[in-house]
Amino acid sequence: MPLQIETIPCRTDNYAFLIHCEESGETALVDAPEAAPILAALERNDWKLSHVFITHHHADHVEGLDGLKAEYPDLRVVGAADDAHRLPPLDMAVKDGDKFSFADETVEVVDVSGHTVGHIAFHLPDEKAAFTADSLMALGCGRVFEGTPEMMWDSLSRLAALPKETIIHSGHEYTMTNARFALTIEPENEALKARAKSVEAAREQGLPTVPSLLSEELDTNPFLRAHLNEVKRAISMEGAGDAEVFAEIRRRKDQF
Template sequence: MTMPLEIITLPCLSDNYAFLLHNDDTGQTALVDAPEEAAIKAELDKRGWGLDLILLTHHHWDHVDGVDALRAAFGAKVVGASADAHRLPDLDLSVSEGDRFDCLGAEVEVLDVSGHTVGHIAFHLPSENAVFTADSLMALGCGRLFEGTPGQMWASLQKLKALPSETTVYSGHEYTQSNARFAITIEPDNKALRLRANAIDNARAEGRPTVPSTLQEEKDTNPFLRADLAEVKNALGMAHAQDAEVFAEIRSRKDNF
Protein backbone atom coordinates (compact mmCIF):
# COMPACT_ATOMS: atom_id res chain seq x y z
CA MET A 1 0.00 0.00 0.00
CA THR A 2 1.33 3.43 -0.94
CA MET A 3 2.04 5.74 1.97
CA PRO A 4 0.15 9.05 1.95
CA LEU A 5 2.12 12.06 0.81
CA GLU A 6 3.60 14.31 3.48
CA ILE A 7 2.21 17.84 3.06
CA ILE A 8 4.04 20.82 4.59
CA THR A 9 2.40 24.23 5.04
CA LEU A 10 5.11 26.80 4.37
CA PRO A 11 4.64 30.51 5.22
CA CYS A 12 6.08 32.86 2.58
CA LEU A 13 6.31 36.64 2.17
CA SER A 14 4.11 38.44 4.73
CA ASP A 15 0.93 36.36 4.56
CA ASN A 16 1.22 33.80 1.73
CA TYR A 17 1.40 30.03 1.92
CA ALA A 18 3.13 27.56 -0.34
CA PHE A 19 2.80 23.80 0.12
CA LEU A 20 5.41 21.08 -0.21
CA LEU A 21 4.29 17.52 -1.00
CA HIS A 22 6.80 14.72 -0.43
CA ASN A 23 6.75 11.02 -1.27
CA ASP A 24 8.95 9.18 1.21
CA ASP A 25 8.99 6.06 -0.97
CA THR A 26 10.48 7.79 -4.00
CA GLY A 27 12.12 10.80 -2.37
CA GLN A 28 10.32 13.10 -4.80
CA THR A 29 8.90 16.48 -3.85
CA ALA A 30 6.34 18.82 -5.40
CA LEU A 31 5.44 22.42 -4.62
CA VAL A 32 2.08 24.18 -4.95
CA ASP A 33 2.68 27.85 -5.80
CA ALA A 34 6.00 29.63 -5.44
CA PRO A 35 5.54 33.02 -3.76
CA GLU A 36 9.30 33.44 -3.25
CA GLU A 37 12.51 31.48 -3.69
CA ALA A 38 14.21 32.05 -0.34
CA ALA A 39 11.77 30.48 2.14
CA ILE A 40 11.04 27.53 -0.13
CA LYS A 41 14.69 26.77 -0.93
CA ALA A 42 15.61 27.07 2.75
CA GLU A 43 12.93 24.53 3.71
CA LEU A 44 13.99 22.11 0.95
CA ASP A 45 17.64 22.41 1.95
CA LYS A 46 16.80 21.89 5.63
CA ARG A 47 14.97 18.68 4.80
CA GLY A 48 17.48 17.49 2.24
CA TRP A 49 14.82 17.40 -0.45
CA GLY A 50 15.04 18.23 -4.14
CA LEU A 51 12.15 19.66 -6.13
CA ASP A 52 10.63 17.71 -9.01
CA LEU A 53 7.35 19.46 -9.78
CA ILE A 54 5.81 22.92 -9.31
CA LEU A 55 2.02 23.30 -9.56
CA LEU A 56 0.72 26.81 -10.21
CA THR A 57 -2.83 27.95 -9.39
CA HIS A 58 -2.85 31.38 -11.05
CA HIS A 59 -0.63 34.10 -12.43
CA HIS A 60 -0.43 36.65 -9.60
CA TRP A 61 3.16 37.51 -8.73
CA ASP A 62 2.83 36.39 -5.11
CA HIS A 63 2.15 32.85 -6.33
CA VAL A 64 4.76 32.58 -9.11
CA ASP A 65 7.67 34.88 -8.23
CA GLY A 66 9.97 32.05 -7.13
CA VAL A 67 9.35 29.72 -10.07
CA ASP A 68 12.22 30.55 -12.37
CA ALA A 69 14.87 30.52 -9.63
CA LEU A 70 13.58 27.25 -8.18
CA ARG A 71 13.40 25.65 -11.60
CA ALA A 72 16.98 26.72 -12.29
CA ALA A 73 18.17 25.39 -8.92
CA PHE A 74 16.36 22.04 -8.97
CA GLY A 75 15.29 21.32 -12.54
CA ALA A 76 11.62 21.10 -11.53
CA LYS A 77 8.89 20.73 -14.14
CA VAL A 78 6.10 23.32 -14.03
CA VAL A 79 2.34 22.67 -14.35
CA GLY A 80 -0.26 25.38 -14.86
CA ALA A 81 -3.50 26.30 -16.58
CA SER A 82 -3.67 26.34 -20.37
CA ALA A 83 -5.96 29.38 -20.11
CA ASP A 84 -3.31 31.23 -18.07
CA ALA A 85 -0.23 30.04 -19.98
CA HIS A 86 0.34 33.43 -21.65
CA ARG A 87 0.98 35.08 -18.26
CA LEU A 88 2.53 32.23 -16.26
CA PRO A 89 6.18 31.19 -16.24
CA ASP A 90 6.95 28.70 -19.03
CA LEU A 91 4.92 25.53 -18.52
CA ASP A 92 6.06 21.95 -19.08
CA LEU A 93 2.47 20.74 -18.74
CA SER A 94 -0.62 22.84 -19.54
CA VAL A 95 -3.87 21.61 -17.99
CA SER A 96 -7.58 22.43 -18.08
CA GLU A 97 -10.72 21.56 -16.13
CA GLY A 98 -11.25 17.80 -16.00
CA ASP A 99 -7.63 16.91 -16.79
CA ARG A 100 -5.87 14.40 -14.58
CA PHE A 101 -2.13 13.99 -14.12
CA ASP A 102 0.30 12.24 -11.80
CA CYS A 103 1.93 14.07 -8.88
CA LEU A 104 4.43 11.91 -6.97
CA GLY A 105 2.25 8.85 -7.57
CA ALA A 106 -1.04 10.54 -6.62
CA GLU A 107 -3.67 11.42 -9.21
CA VAL A 108 -4.49 15.12 -9.45
CA GLU A 109 -7.84 16.36 -10.77
CA VAL A 110 -7.88 19.88 -12.21
CA LEU A 111 -10.79 22.20 -11.40
CA ASP A 112 -11.39 25.55 -13.09
CA VAL A 113 -12.16 27.91 -10.20
CA SER A 114 -12.20 31.22 -12.05
CA GLY A 115 -13.37 34.28 -10.17
CA HIS A 116 -10.40 35.82 -8.35
CA THR A 117 -8.74 35.56 -11.76
CA VAL A 118 -9.97 34.04 -15.00
CA GLY A 119 -8.00 30.86 -15.51
CA HIS A 120 -7.43 30.19 -11.80
CA ILE A 121 -7.30 26.44 -11.16
CA ALA A 122 -7.43 24.22 -8.08
CA PHE A 123 -5.71 20.85 -7.65
CA HIS A 124 -7.73 18.04 -6.04
CA LEU A 125 -5.88 14.92 -4.86
CA PRO A 126 -8.62 12.44 -3.94
CA SER A 127 -6.22 9.84 -2.52
CA GLU A 128 -4.85 12.44 -0.10
CA ASN A 129 -8.23 14.02 0.76
CA ALA A 130 -6.65 17.32 -0.23
CA VAL A 131 -7.50 20.27 -2.45
CA PHE A 132 -5.19 23.19 -3.14
CA THR A 133 -7.41 26.21 -3.73
CA ALA A 134 -5.06 29.22 -3.40
CA ASP A 135 -7.22 32.35 -3.75
CA SER A 136 -10.53 30.74 -4.73
CA LEU A 137 -11.95 29.10 -1.59
CA MET A 138 -9.99 30.42 1.38
CA ALA A 139 -10.17 29.80 5.11
CA LEU A 140 -13.43 31.59 6.06
CA GLY A 141 -13.30 33.55 2.82
CA CYS A 142 -12.80 33.67 -0.93
CA GLY A 143 -10.56 35.74 -3.15
CA ARG A 144 -11.47 39.24 -4.22
CA LEU A 145 -12.92 39.26 -7.74
CA PHE A 146 -10.15 40.96 -9.70
CA GLU A 147 -11.12 39.48 -13.07
CA GLY A 148 -14.15 37.21 -12.80
CA THR A 149 -17.80 37.84 -12.03
CA PRO A 150 -19.76 36.92 -8.90
CA GLY A 151 -21.56 34.28 -10.96
CA GLN A 152 -18.25 32.71 -11.99
CA MET A 153 -16.93 32.63 -8.43
CA TRP A 154 -20.17 31.24 -7.05
CA ALA A 155 -20.05 28.44 -9.65
CA SER A 156 -16.42 27.76 -8.75
CA LEU A 157 -17.24 27.55 -5.05
CA GLN A 158 -20.02 25.08 -5.82
CA LYS A 159 -17.50 22.73 -7.45
CA LEU A 160 -15.33 22.88 -4.36
CA LYS A 161 -18.29 22.54 -1.99
CA ALA A 162 -19.25 19.31 -3.78
CA LEU A 163 -15.98 17.60 -2.79
CA PRO A 164 -16.08 15.20 0.18
CA SER A 165 -16.61 17.09 3.43
CA GLU A 166 -13.49 15.55 5.00
CA THR A 167 -11.30 17.12 2.29
CA THR A 168 -8.50 19.29 3.66
CA VAL A 169 -8.46 22.74 2.04
CA TYR A 170 -5.02 24.23 1.47
CA SER A 171 -5.55 27.90 0.63
CA GLY A 172 -3.11 30.63 -0.24
CA HIS A 173 -3.11 33.28 2.49
CA GLU A 174 -3.25 33.93 6.23
CA TYR A 175 -6.36 36.13 6.09
CA THR A 176 -8.46 33.99 8.43
CA GLN A 177 -8.62 36.27 11.45
CA SER A 178 -9.95 39.24 9.47
CA ASN A 179 -12.22 36.89 7.51
CA ALA A 180 -13.68 35.67 10.81
CA ARG A 181 -14.42 39.21 11.98
CA PHE A 182 -16.31 39.81 8.75
CA ALA A 183 -18.13 36.46 8.79
CA ILE A 184 -19.58 37.26 12.21
CA THR A 185 -21.21 40.39 10.75
CA ILE A 186 -23.11 38.11 8.35
CA GLU A 187 -24.03 35.35 10.83
CA PRO A 188 -23.68 36.67 14.39
CA ASP A 189 -25.71 33.76 15.77
CA ASN A 190 -23.67 30.98 14.12
CA LYS A 191 -22.26 29.10 17.12
CA ALA A 192 -19.80 27.08 15.04
CA LEU A 193 -18.46 30.34 13.60
CA ARG A 194 -18.03 31.90 17.05
CA LEU A 195 -16.12 28.84 18.25
CA ARG A 196 -13.94 28.84 15.15
CA ALA A 197 -13.22 32.57 15.50
CA ASN A 198 -12.03 32.01 19.07
CA ALA A 199 -9.81 29.13 17.98
CA ILE A 200 -8.36 31.30 15.20
CA ASP A 201 -7.58 34.12 17.65
CA ASN A 202 -5.78 31.63 19.91
CA ALA A 203 -3.82 30.15 17.01
CA ARG A 204 -2.65 33.52 15.78
CA ALA A 205 -1.74 34.67 19.30
CA GLU A 206 0.56 31.64 19.45
CA GLY A 207 1.93 32.27 15.95
CA ARG A 208 0.32 29.15 14.48
CA PRO A 209 -1.13 29.08 10.94
CA THR A 210 -4.89 28.76 10.46
CA VAL A 211 -4.38 27.05 7.08
CA PRO A 212 -5.25 24.36 6.14
CA SER A 213 -8.87 23.89 7.18
CA THR A 214 -11.43 21.21 6.38
CA LEU A 215 -14.19 21.57 3.84
CA GLN A 216 -16.71 20.70 6.57
CA GLU A 217 -15.46 23.66 8.63
CA GLU A 218 -15.90 25.91 5.62
CA LYS A 219 -19.39 24.61 4.93
CA ASP A 220 -20.34 25.28 8.56
CA THR A 221 -18.82 28.74 8.91
CA ASN A 222 -17.68 30.37 5.65
CA PRO A 223 -20.33 32.89 4.53
CA PHE A 224 -19.23 32.67 0.90
CA LEU A 225 -20.12 28.97 0.81
CA ARG A 226 -23.39 29.56 2.68
CA ALA A 227 -25.05 32.12 0.38
CA ASP A 228 -27.64 29.51 -0.67
CA LEU A 229 -28.90 28.91 2.89
CA ALA A 230 -32.21 30.35 4.08
CA GLU A 231 -30.75 31.59 7.36
CA VAL A 232 -28.09 33.60 5.52
CA LYS A 233 -30.54 35.02 2.99
CA ASN A 234 -32.91 36.00 5.79
CA ALA A 235 -30.10 37.65 7.76
CA LEU A 236 -29.31 39.79 4.71
CA GLY A 237 -32.94 40.61 3.96
CA MET A 238 -32.65 38.67 0.68
CA ALA A 239 -35.00 35.77 1.38
CA HIS A 240 -36.13 35.38 -2.23
CA ALA A 241 -32.91 36.31 -4.03
CA GLN A 242 -30.95 33.97 -6.27
CA ASP A 243 -27.97 32.28 -4.63
CA ALA A 244 -25.43 34.08 -6.84
CA GLU A 245 -27.03 37.44 -5.98
CA VAL A 246 -26.63 36.71 -2.28
CA PHE A 247 -23.03 35.70 -2.84
CA ALA A 248 -22.44 38.97 -4.74
CA GLU A 249 -23.91 40.96 -1.82
CA ILE A 250 -21.62 39.18 0.67
CA ARG A 251 -18.59 39.73 -1.56
CA SER A 252 -19.47 43.42 -1.93
CA ARG A 253 -19.77 43.81 1.83
CA LYS A 254 -16.42 42.11 2.34
CA ASP A 255 -14.78 44.42 -0.22
CA ASN A 256 -15.94 47.39 1.86
CA PHE A 257 -15.37 45.85 5.30
Protein backbone atom coordinates in the same frame (compact mmCIF):
# COMPACT_ATOMS: atom_id res chain seq x y z
CA MET B 1 2.47 5.37 1.75
CA PRO B 2 0.68 8.72 2.37
CA LEU B 3 2.26 11.83 0.96
CA GLN B 4 3.76 14.38 3.33
CA ILE B 5 2.39 17.91 2.98
CA GLU B 6 4.18 20.87 4.56
CA THR B 7 2.84 24.42 4.79
CA ILE B 8 5.47 27.08 3.99
CA PRO B 9 4.83 30.69 5.11
CA CYS B 10 6.16 33.13 2.49
CA ARG B 11 6.27 36.89 1.94
CA THR B 12 3.90 38.86 4.19
CA ASP B 13 0.95 36.47 4.35
CA ASN B 14 1.30 33.95 1.50
CA TYR B 15 1.46 30.20 1.84
CA ALA B 16 3.13 27.66 -0.43
CA PHE B 17 2.85 23.90 0.04
CA LEU B 18 5.35 21.10 -0.44
CA ILE B 19 4.01 17.62 -1.28
CA HIS B 20 6.58 14.87 -0.79
CA CYS B 21 6.58 11.17 -1.56
CA GLU B 22 9.08 9.32 0.62
CA GLU B 23 9.00 6.23 -1.59
CA SER B 24 9.79 7.89 -4.93
CA GLY B 25 11.65 10.92 -3.59
CA GLU B 26 9.49 13.24 -5.69
CA THR B 27 8.51 16.60 -4.23
CA ALA B 28 5.97 19.02 -5.70
CA LEU B 29 5.43 22.63 -4.75
CA VAL B 30 2.07 24.36 -5.04
CA ASP B 31 2.74 28.01 -5.97
CA ALA B 32 6.02 29.85 -5.64
CA PRO B 33 5.57 33.13 -3.77
CA GLU B 34 9.20 33.40 -2.63
CA ALA B 35 12.20 31.13 -3.19
CA ALA B 36 14.16 31.46 0.07
CA PRO B 37 11.72 29.88 2.58
CA ILE B 38 10.87 27.11 0.14
CA LEU B 39 14.55 26.29 -0.45
CA ALA B 40 15.12 26.35 3.31
CA ALA B 41 12.29 23.86 3.87
CA LEU B 42 13.63 21.58 1.15
CA GLU B 43 17.10 21.64 2.69
CA ARG B 44 15.76 21.05 6.21
CA ASN B 45 13.84 17.98 5.04
CA ASP B 46 16.54 16.80 2.61
CA TRP B 47 13.98 16.84 -0.22
CA LYS B 48 14.65 17.62 -3.89
CA LEU B 49 12.07 19.64 -5.80
CA SER B 50 10.75 17.92 -8.93
CA HIS B 51 7.47 19.68 -9.79
CA VAL B 52 5.74 23.03 -9.33
CA PHE B 53 1.96 23.31 -9.63
CA ILE B 54 0.87 26.91 -10.36
CA THR B 55 -2.69 27.97 -9.52
CA HIS B 56 -2.79 31.39 -11.21
CA HIS B 57 -0.66 34.15 -12.66
CA HIS B 58 -0.51 36.72 -9.83
CA ALA B 59 3.04 37.69 -8.92
CA ASP B 60 2.72 36.60 -5.30
CA HIS B 61 2.16 33.04 -6.53
CA VAL B 62 4.86 32.78 -9.21
CA GLU B 63 7.71 35.20 -8.60
CA GLY B 64 9.79 32.73 -6.60
CA LEU B 65 9.97 30.34 -9.54
CA ASP B 66 13.16 31.73 -11.11
CA GLY B 67 15.05 31.30 -7.84
CA LEU B 68 13.83 27.72 -7.54
CA LYS B 69 14.76 26.92 -11.13
CA ALA B 70 18.25 28.24 -10.50
CA GLU B 71 18.63 25.50 -7.88
CA TYR B 72 16.54 22.84 -9.66
CA PRO B 73 16.84 23.46 -13.42
CA ASP B 74 14.93 20.27 -14.32
CA LEU B 75 11.73 21.33 -12.56
CA ARG B 76 8.50 20.41 -14.33
CA VAL B 77 6.06 23.31 -14.14
CA VAL B 78 2.33 22.57 -14.36
CA GLY B 79 -0.28 25.28 -14.91
CA ALA B 80 -3.49 26.19 -16.68
CA ALA B 81 -3.54 26.07 -20.47
CA ASP B 82 -6.06 28.93 -20.45
CA ASP B 83 -3.62 31.08 -18.47
CA ALA B 84 -0.41 29.98 -20.21
CA HIS B 85 0.02 33.32 -21.99
CA ARG B 86 0.75 35.05 -18.67
CA LEU B 87 2.29 32.23 -16.65
CA PRO B 88 5.95 31.24 -16.58
CA PRO B 89 6.78 28.68 -19.31
CA LEU B 90 4.87 25.45 -18.66
CA ASP B 91 6.06 21.88 -19.10
CA MET B 92 2.49 20.65 -18.75
CA ALA B 93 -0.58 22.75 -19.60
CA VAL B 94 -3.79 21.42 -18.03
CA LYS B 95 -7.49 22.17 -18.27
CA ASP B 96 -10.56 21.70 -16.11
CA GLY B 97 -11.30 18.02 -15.66
CA ASP B 98 -7.80 16.86 -16.55
CA LYS B 99 -6.12 14.25 -14.38
CA PHE B 100 -2.41 13.57 -14.13
CA SER B 101 -0.16 11.47 -11.95
CA PHE B 102 2.28 12.65 -9.32
CA ALA B 103 4.15 10.01 -7.28
CA ASP B 104 1.55 7.43 -8.39
CA GLU B 105 -1.22 9.63 -6.99
CA THR B 106 -4.00 11.11 -9.11
CA VAL B 107 -4.15 14.91 -9.30
CA GLU B 108 -7.44 16.37 -10.54
CA VAL B 109 -7.59 19.83 -12.10
CA VAL B 110 -10.55 22.04 -11.20
CA ASP B 111 -11.23 25.39 -12.89
CA VAL B 112 -12.01 27.87 -10.12
CA SER B 113 -12.11 31.08 -12.13
CA GLY B 114 -13.41 34.22 -10.49
CA HIS B 115 -10.50 35.75 -8.60
CA THR B 116 -8.76 35.48 -11.97
CA VAL B 117 -9.94 33.89 -15.19
CA GLY B 118 -7.94 30.70 -15.61
CA HIS B 119 -7.34 30.11 -11.89
CA ILE B 120 -7.17 26.37 -11.17
CA ALA B 121 -7.18 24.23 -8.05
CA PHE B 122 -5.45 20.88 -7.61
CA HIS B 123 -7.39 18.07 -5.90
CA LEU B 124 -5.62 14.91 -4.67
CA PRO B 125 -8.57 12.67 -3.79
CA ASP B 126 -6.53 9.83 -2.28
CA GLU B 127 -4.84 12.32 0.06
CA LYS B 128 -8.13 14.12 0.82
CA ALA B 129 -6.36 17.37 -0.06
CA ALA B 130 -7.22 20.32 -2.29
CA PHE B 131 -4.99 23.29 -3.09
CA THR B 132 -7.28 26.22 -3.76
CA ALA B 133 -4.99 29.28 -3.49
CA ASP B 134 -7.11 32.43 -3.84
CA SER B 135 -10.45 30.83 -4.70
CA LEU B 136 -11.75 29.16 -1.54
CA MET B 137 -9.88 30.45 1.51
CA ALA B 138 -10.13 29.79 5.23
CA LEU B 139 -13.38 31.53 6.23
CA GLY B 140 -13.33 33.50 2.98
CA CYS B 141 -12.69 33.65 -0.73
CA GLY B 142 -10.58 35.78 -3.02
CA ARG B 143 -11.68 39.10 -4.42
CA VAL B 144 -13.39 38.84 -7.79
CA PHE B 145 -10.83 40.70 -9.89
CA GLU B 146 -11.30 39.28 -13.39
CA GLY B 147 -14.36 37.07 -13.37
CA THR B 148 -17.94 37.70 -12.27
CA PRO B 149 -19.72 36.90 -9.01
CA GLU B 150 -21.66 34.21 -10.86
CA MET B 151 -18.41 32.64 -12.04
CA MET B 152 -16.93 32.74 -8.54
CA TRP B 153 -20.07 31.27 -6.98
CA ASP B 154 -19.96 28.42 -9.49
CA SER B 155 -16.29 27.79 -8.65
CA LEU B 156 -16.94 27.78 -4.91
CA SER B 157 -19.94 25.49 -5.38
CA ARG B 158 -17.73 22.99 -7.20
CA LEU B 159 -15.23 23.02 -4.34
CA ALA B 160 -18.04 22.75 -1.80
CA ALA B 161 -19.12 19.52 -3.49
CA LEU B 162 -15.81 17.79 -2.72
CA PRO B 163 -15.87 15.23 0.12
CA LYS B 164 -16.37 17.00 3.44
CA GLU B 165 -13.19 15.51 4.87
CA THR B 166 -11.10 17.28 2.21
CA ILE B 167 -8.36 19.48 3.67
CA ILE B 168 -8.35 22.90 2.00
CA HIS B 169 -4.88 24.38 1.48
CA SER B 170 -5.44 28.04 0.61
CA GLY B 171 -3.02 30.77 -0.31
CA HIS B 172 -3.07 33.43 2.40
CA GLU B 173 -3.27 34.06 6.13
CA TYR B 174 -6.42 36.18 6.05
CA THR B 175 -8.44 34.10 8.47
CA MET B 176 -8.64 36.49 11.41
CA THR B 177 -10.08 39.31 9.31
CA ASN B 178 -12.31 36.83 7.51
CA ALA B 179 -13.67 35.63 10.86
CA ARG B 180 -14.50 39.14 11.99
CA PHE B 181 -16.35 39.75 8.76
CA ALA B 182 -18.17 36.41 8.86
CA LEU B 183 -19.57 37.33 12.26
CA THR B 184 -21.21 40.40 10.72
CA ILE B 185 -23.16 38.06 8.45
CA GLU B 186 -24.01 35.30 10.94
CA PRO B 187 -23.47 36.65 14.46
CA GLU B 188 -25.52 33.80 15.99
CA ASN B 189 -23.70 30.96 14.23
CA GLU B 190 -22.32 28.97 17.16
CA ALA B 191 -19.82 27.03 15.05
CA LEU B 192 -18.55 30.30 13.62
CA LYS B 193 -18.21 31.92 17.05
CA ALA B 194 -16.21 28.95 18.31
CA ARG B 195 -14.01 28.95 15.23
CA ALA B 196 -13.34 32.69 15.51
CA LYS B 197 -12.07 32.17 19.06
CA SER B 198 -9.87 29.30 17.92
CA VAL B 199 -8.45 31.38 15.07
CA GLU B 200 -7.72 34.28 17.40
CA ALA B 201 -5.91 31.98 19.85
CA ALA B 202 -3.84 30.45 17.05
CA ARG B 203 -2.79 33.82 15.68
CA GLU B 204 -1.87 35.09 19.16
CA GLN B 205 0.60 32.19 19.27
CA GLY B 206 1.86 32.91 15.76
CA LEU B 207 0.39 29.66 14.42
CA PRO B 208 -1.04 29.31 10.91
CA THR B 209 -4.78 28.83 10.45
CA VAL B 210 -4.28 27.19 7.06
CA PRO B 211 -5.07 24.47 6.02
CA SER B 212 -8.65 23.89 7.13
CA LEU B 213 -11.27 21.17 6.78
CA LEU B 214 -13.93 21.59 4.12
CA SER B 215 -16.58 20.48 6.62
CA GLU B 216 -15.56 23.39 8.83
CA GLU B 217 -15.76 25.79 5.91
CA LEU B 218 -19.25 24.56 5.04
CA ASP B 219 -20.38 25.29 8.61
CA THR B 220 -18.75 28.71 9.01
CA ASN B 221 -17.62 30.33 5.74
CA PRO B 222 -20.28 32.82 4.59
CA PHE B 223 -19.16 32.59 0.96
CA LEU B 224 -20.02 28.89 0.88
CA ARG B 225 -23.32 29.47 2.69
CA ALA B 226 -24.97 32.00 0.35
CA HIS B 227 -27.51 29.37 -0.75
CA LEU B 228 -28.86 28.82 2.77
CA ASN B 229 -32.16 30.38 3.81
CA GLU B 230 -30.77 31.45 7.18
CA VAL B 231 -28.00 33.42 5.48
CA LYS B 232 -30.43 35.01 3.03
CA ARG B 233 -32.66 36.05 5.94
CA ALA B 234 -29.68 37.40 7.85
CA ILE B 235 -28.90 39.89 5.09
CA SER B 236 -32.56 40.57 4.13
CA MET B 237 -32.34 38.80 0.77
CA GLU B 238 -35.01 36.12 1.19
CA GLY B 239 -36.01 34.76 -2.21
CA ALA B 240 -32.90 36.05 -3.98
CA GLY B 241 -30.80 33.78 -6.16
CA ASP B 242 -27.76 32.11 -4.64
CA ALA B 243 -25.23 33.90 -6.88
CA GLU B 244 -26.93 37.22 -6.14
CA VAL B 245 -26.60 36.62 -2.39
CA PHE B 246 -22.97 35.62 -2.84
CA ALA B 247 -22.35 38.85 -4.78
CA GLU B 248 -23.82 40.91 -1.94
CA ILE B 249 -21.69 39.14 0.67
CA ARG B 250 -18.60 39.68 -1.49
CA ARG B 251 -19.53 43.37 -1.93
CA ARG B 252 -19.82 43.77 1.85
CA LYS B 253 -16.47 42.08 2.40
CA ASP B 254 -14.81 44.36 -0.16
CA GLN B 255 -16.01 47.33 1.91
CA PHE B 256 -15.29 45.77 5.32
